[in-house]
Amino acid sequence: MLKMNKQIILKSRPEGKPSLKNFEIQEIDNAQNGEIILETKFISVDPYLRGRMRDEKSYIEPFEVGKPLESMVVSEVTDSSNEDFKKGDHVIGMLDWKKQQSHSGKDLRKIDPSIAPLSAYLGVLGLxxxxxxxxxxxxxxxxxxxxxxxxxxxxxxxxxxxxxxxxxxxxxxxxxxxxxxxxxxxxxxxxxxxxxxxxxxxxxxxxxxxxxxxxxxxxxxxxxxxxxxxxxxxxxxxxxxxxxxxxxxxxxxxxxxxxxxxxxxxxxxxxxxxxxxDHIEDYQKAISDLAGWLKSGELKYDETVVEGFDQTPQAFIDIFDGKNLGKMVVKA
Amino acid sequence: MLKMNKQIILKSRPEGKPSLKNFEIQEIDNAQNGEIILETKFISVDPYLRGRMRDEKSYIEPFEVGKPLESMVVSEVTDSSNEDFKKGDHVIGMLDWKKQQSHSGKDLRKIDPSIAPLSAYLGVLGLxxxxxxxxxxxxxxxxxxxxxxxxxxxxxxxxxxxxxxxxxxxxxxxxxxxxxxxxxxxxxxxxxxxxxxxxxxxxxxxxxxxxxxxxxxxxxxxxxxxxxxxxxxxxxxxxxxxxxxxxxxxxxxxxxxxxxxxxxxxxxxxxxxxxxxDHIEDYQKAISDLAGWLKSGELKYDETVVEGFDQTPQAFIDIFDGKNLGKMVVKA
The missing domain is CATH 3.40.50.720 (NAD(P)-binding Rossmann-like Domain)
Incomplete structure (x- = not known):
């Protein structure tokens, strides 16, 4: 089978400011096994990810060298045997930096593209x-x-x-x-x-x-x-x-x-x-209010969208030079 | 008419630690006019009164030189034309340091000596x-x-x-x-x-x-x-x-x-x-719970009682030498 899929791994831990040599883009097999197959649409790049690149335990596990990185990602369901998700659904979750991946559905949350642009779920409707x-x-x-x-x-x-x-x-x-x-x-x-x-x-x-x-x-x-x-x-x-x-x-x-x-x-x-x-139980109510204000035009936001899955490491690095206005996201 | 009553005035503002020369005990006429006539039972002496002896405005007015001092006082009603208070009632309020005084009844609160000793209303059931x-x-x-x-x-x-x-x-x-x-x-x-x-x-x-x-x-x-x-x-x-x-x-x-x-x-x-x-509206519920714990023996307190109205200035001064164990009160 042809390798059509890609992933981005942590090649080495950065010292000081991260650079492209800390990352590697690899071609991998398409995802085949899994309850749900996801195709990546938008990847969130955030300053806090720098902390996970250190070999230090915090409230969240550090990234492993040689393994794919992860962050909040918006994906589309392209296949599903899980009754909670069907083909064409859009979801958000803490997902690997892969163009395509399989998933159990655990901790995935469905999002509605009719309420707001998909990328907004990584920013103004996200954390x-x-x-x-x-x-x-x-x-x-x-x-x-x-x-x-x-x-x-x-x-x-x-x-x-x-x-x-x-x-x-x-x-x-x-x-x-x-x-x-x-x-x-x-x-x-x-x-x-x-x-x-x-x-x-x-x-x-x-x-x-x-x-x-x-x-x-x-x-x-x-x-x-x-x-x-x-x-x-x-x-x-x-x-x-x-x-x-x-x-x-x-x-x-x-x-x-x-x-x-x-x-x-x-x-x-x-x-x-x-x-x-600390307040996960209140997310839905909050997103509902925020989405309402977005629709009514009372709430605006800044967003910097970088095009191309392969640009994800550079987009992440650019945050530290302040090249973004508002939330920085990658369109895969 | 004989002068049977007494008051304690601020004779001069203390510099540093207060001393007896800052106070004067004066004989005055008995209280006659007023809706309610009150006889002092217990006087609270508190460190914060030192602040009111300065000529500085704070959240409460400073004492005036030549005028009687005041603090929280427990009194007995000896005469009343106010329908809310009758002879024999015990009350607490911010009152003058007088053995006897007249009062309108405003901001006076009735207290129940069957629940706790009268002096407790100045400490464990007080502020x-x-x-x-x-x-x-x-x-x-x-x-x-x-x-x-x-x-x-x-x-x-x-x-x-x-x-x-x-x-x-x-x-x-x-x-x-x-x-x-x-x-x-x-x-x-x-x-x-x-x-x-x-x-x-x-x-x-x-x-x-x-x-x-x-x-x-x-x-x-x-x-x-x-x-x-x-x-x-x-x-x-x-x-x-x-x-x-x-x-x-x-x-x-x-x-x-x-x-x-x-x-x-x-x-x-x-x-x-x-x-x-900031929480005056919650005093009654709190006093009710505290009084219940006093009765059940779950709540204990320390109290130092000084005997004699004339001893009030000395009792106040003694606080600053730590001569009290727990709340310091004067039994008039």
Whole structure:
């Protein structure tokens, strides 16, 4: 039988920034045995995959050298003996980087291309959109008229956070790292105001000016000094969502900063860490709301689509040079 | 008419530690006009009153020089034209330091001496007991079998926190500042273990040993380095109640310490400030439960009762020398 199928394996573990030599594209046999045969449509490439390329155990197993990589993938069912899936269905799941693969159906989720483009299920209807929606729902508990501040505002999570804030009737202020990003979140995503932290001397004052009624909810994707400045502007009963702390991820020692317990007591405020995987039981409701807002045009998103299965390693590498705007996906 | 009544006024604002010269006891006319005439039974003396002696606005007005001081007081109604209160009723409220006073009835609350001794309404059934109960109820959300760690464990709040933890079926560990206090919380209040932070070199390790299953709820009365050590031992989805931060109250600059956002994200944990005054609508339910546990003997408390209305200033001063065990009250 002809080898018509392909897979991408981890050839070697990267040191520092990944490069093409860490990957190998191999021709393999077509998938034949298995309850379900899947044909890959879109592959998600994400920064967190870099962590799995290290030989270190985390909340998820590391990739093995010589074995195919995996990530969230949207596929079409081309054959099925599983009664839950039929030919022509579209599904999403944690799948191998293969053009074609067999599957048991376990943990595969059907998706509806009539609701949103297939690639959206890897971004705004995937983990980034779910993170924005569920963290606001579980911790933020936005009330109409409140002020929502979000850092990493031009990112895949932050841009959805801000738009949900507007849908809920809040005053929404975003923090990002360039004037272009600030223009973009105000122009495309409808933020009320933006702060370029790279050109702002006094973040405490800038937040105070952009949030004249104080901050009720701070959605933090960065941690560190921007979190400190936000804390100095919170209102009574404020909610701080600790979703990411990219500013301190690369530190080897736990960094120090102003203690937060004093302000939390004074303001009866809360800070809470959020991990979307803790809330799988709420995914369907969240996707349904997000999809509704997409259809109505209230929710927009950025996406960078790279064409061609073989381009997957390069697309992954390009994330680290910021060549993507919004979610980076590969069209296989 | 004879002057049979007395009041205690703020004669001058203390500098540093208060002394008797800051107070004056004056003879005044008996109360005659007013809907309700009240006779003082017990006066609460509390550290926070020191703050009101400063000429600074906080969440509560400062005392005025030349005017009577006030605090939580338990009184008996000796005359009443208000249909809500009748002669012989016992009430609690924020009242002047007077042996006898008239009152409109506004914000007075009736209390039942058949449920608990009158003085208990100033402590275990007052703000300290309410703080313990409501912070655990609103933020702690203890589950049977979880581990509860509490600092300031021998204090009026901490001792109630630990006992509620035992009532809820938790493993309870207390942190306090002397071996006598550790013996006391284990002997009288039923804590499972105690840590004397003054004689412990490595608090992280000591907490880890006393809490072999990790910390699910940390009730923090102190802040600072003990909070840091507790955070290093928290479990997934832990709740940290920021009730007090006595270790940093006297600092003039915001002190620094290890950043907490990383651990909060990693553990999906929350830290929340708690102020009992935010939950007045829940006082009655809390007092009812606390009173039930008092009656059943499941809840015990320490109390230091000083005899004599005129001793109120000295009793207040003695708090700052730690001459009280548990709640300090004056029997008028």
């Amino acid at each position: 980034t959109g779910l993170t924005a929606y569920l963290a606001l729902d579980k911790i933020g508990k936005l009330e109409k008229g409140e002020t929502l501040l979000v850092s990493g505002a031009a990112g895949a999570v932050g841009s959805v956070v801000g738009q949900i804030g507007k849908i809920k009737g809040c005053h929404v202020v975003g923090i990002a790292g360039s004037d272009e990003k600030i223009d973009h979140i105000q122009g495309k995503f409808g933020f009320d105001a933006g702060i370029n932290y790279k050109t702002t001397q006094n973040m405490k004052k800038a937040i105070s000016e952009a949030c004249p009624d104080g901050v009720d909810v701070y959605f933090d994707n960065v941690g560190g000094e921007i979190l400190d400045a936000a804390l100095q502007n919170i209102n009574k009963a404020a909610r701080i969502i600790n979703c990411g702390a990219i500013s301190i991820y690369n530190e080897t020692e736990v960094p120090t900063g102003p203690r937060s317990e004093g302000i939390l007591i004074k303001k009866s405020a809360l800070m809470q860490g959020f991990l979307v995987r | 300290t007991g309410l703080t313990a109960y409501l912070a655990l109820d609103k933020i702690g959300k203890l589950e049977k079998g979880e581990t509860l760690l509490v600092s300031g464990a021998a204090g009026a709040v901490g001792s109630v926190v630990g006992q509620i933890g035992k009532i809820k079926g938790c493993h309870v560990v207390g942190i306090a500042g002397s071996d006598e206090k550790i013996d006391h919380i284990q002997g009288k209040f039923g804590f499972d273990a105690g840590i004397n932070y003054k004689t412990t070199q490595n608090m992280k390790k000591a907490i880890s040993e006393a809490c072999p299953d990790g910390v699910d709820v940390y009730f923090d009365n102190v802040g600072g380095e003990i909070l840091d050590a507790a955070l290093q031992n928290i479990n997934k989805a832990a709740r940290i109640i920021n009730c007090g931060a006595i270790s940093i109250y006297n600092e003039t600059e915001v002190p620094t310490g290890p950043r907490s956002e990383g651990i909060l994200i990693k553990k999906s944990a929350l830290m929340q400030g708690f102020l009992v005054r």
